[in-house]
Amino acid sequence: MNSTSQTDKPTKSPTILDFFLQHEAQTPESIFLKQPTKNGWDQYTWREAGKESRKILASMQKLGLRKGDRVAILSQNCAAWVMCDIAIMMGGFISVPLYANVNATTMQDILNHSEARLLFAGKLHPQDWENQ
Known part of the structure; x- marks a missing residue:
């Protein structure tokens, strides 16, 4: 156990966003993410994912969202979800995940309860709509 004196300032632990930005800067052309598709795979480099995330962030800012606002995501697990989440972190917003298998009342x-100011809705499978 590390002991600290009263004059020591706590150190900030790196966040997921910190790691993303570090990899984007250091290895921009490396593959960050692969998404299965009907015809194979789509893939995104760290640079591409950062660029897409910043586009999403700019759109949220144009809508007037401010740091601390809550943003919901309703989708299957996919590349778009990840990039929306990165954009949410970049803006200092709070992510509210909504999994496709929850019923309408829970959603x-x-x-x-979250007071989300924005909802991103992705593609859902037909069986997910049956739950709604």
């Missing part, structure tokens, strides 16, 4: 409760 409404989460949205009401």
Whole structure:
């Protein structure tokens, strides 16, 4: 156990966003993410994912979102979800995940409780709509 004196300032632990930005800067052309598709795979480099995330961030800022605002994401697990989440972190917003398999009542409760100001909705499978 490390002991600290009262004059020591706590150190900030790196965040997921810190790691993303570090890899984007150091290895921009390396593959960050692969997404299975009907025809194979789509892939994104660290640079491409950063560029897409910043586009999403700019759109959220144009809508007037401010640091601390909550942003919900309703989608299957996919590359778009990851890039939306990165954009949310970049803006200092709070991510509210909504998994596609929750029922409509639970989804409404989460949205009401979180006070999300924006909802990203991705593609859902037909069986997910049956739960709604």
